[in-house]
Amino acid sequence: MAGAALQQRLTWLVATVGEVTDETPRVRTIRLDVPGWPGHRAGQHLEVRLTAEDGYQASREYSIASAPGEPLEITVERLDDGEVSPYLTQEVRAGDLMEVRGPIGGWFVWEPADGGPLMLIAGGSGIVPLRSIVRQRDRTGSGAAARLLYSARTAADVIYAGELRRPADGVAVTYTLTREHPAGWAGRTGRVDAAMLAQVAWPAAVNPLAYVCGPTSFVETVAAGLTGLGYPTRRVKTERFGATGG
């Protein structure tokens, strides 16, 4: 991977909210206009800081949903007991101001030079950084073969459903729903386990590069499953949210 270049300490930049898109009842994508944004690599985060009228501030990190070079976007899932996510998913609208700093993270990233075949596995809102990777693969014309396994609770919880329904050339998408078995559903149901991985994941023999993102318990199960299929540890990159899915 490209060497980790020395980075200036991150500074806060003013961000203006552009378009907001409700992806699902609990999830919203927010486009941000950030003069001076230094750019990012697929898989990285940024940190958002909100300031209340009385000066109170709160900040949280979110995965960047857009590919490098595209308009900057984050996708946020609402946590019921959250302080920031209810605001971002329900209140925020075009023209609102906040601050961001970034990009953050240099390990859970993919660049075309990293190649493939890519094995992308998402639990819930873990799809966000993987979407950035898929879009970067598409934008750069990378020839890397790619499979995406996306686990969501219900069909209504699938983020980027429209975009994923028209998958980029060569990305094979498998869905699995864990709380629902809709009539006429063409995808899988049930939690991702070793048996499903054996059927869906690239075989270890093709030397795949895996990215797994989601709640901690999901990532633990999937990473163990990939190891069980013979994926070397250094070819499995993982990113864990808390139990509530980030």
Added chain:
Amino acid sequence: MSPVSRGFHRRSRPDADPSRVPPGQYVTTDFPVLSAGPTPRTALDTWTFSITSAGTARSWTWPEFRALPPETVTTDIHCVTRWSKLGTTWEGVSLDTLLAQVGYTGRFALAHSDGGYTTNVPVADLTGGRAWVAYSYGGQPLAAEHGGPARLLVPHLYFWKSAKWVRRIELLDHEVPGFWESYGYNNYGDPWREQRYSND
């Protein structure tokens, strides 16, 4: 100067009685699980609780501990991470009961937990009906994630002092800071005087 984010404000629970909410706290109806490490799982047949003091030690097995007179406690709890939970109910054995069975000296206590966590409390704050070793929360056996089989409960201080998975209280004649206290958290920790950090 940071720009104001229209419509953003701190959490608030306007229906909470302000006289029960220390400065800088907000009220939650959840019971957040805060931890510095993996949840220990100690089997009751190997569990013991001890009080040690300058060469003497008194230890109780689980059956011996549960044979001690229980007390029911309804109290508010305040975490230094700013959440407060009002009207929590516990059952446990009072430190007054436990200390009465130990001939001890020492004005300071260091609590030790499974997993290596420690916290310090003056002995005076463990007595006078202000501290318990609690094994039940909300009428149910205390869940492991909340400190079960038993945790220290010292609700008049910030809740990091209520050590989960407590196994031993060491009585000392000098103050020894525990885990968070060693990193700059207040040795005493009175939420009403907002004693979060040392020098507060």
Added chain:
Amino acid sequence: MDPVDGNAIGGLLIDVFGTETTGATLVCATCGSEGPAAQLVVYRQGPGVVARCRACSNLMMVFVRMHGMTCTDVSGVADMR
């Protein structure tokens, strides 16, 4: 609450070390195992942030933020490269 991993404290690590650190290789002072900082087991819901070795669970780093400063204890790290 489940722990997260070192990816989640990427910003904190930049604040403390002055550079992107999730890709740095850390050596555990307790068990000697090596891995990227991104794979630390991170408990961050409490009064401070605690990062433990994924192999042996011992403390590697502790961060406490107060009064605008971050106190950092890396005594559980034998080497960082």
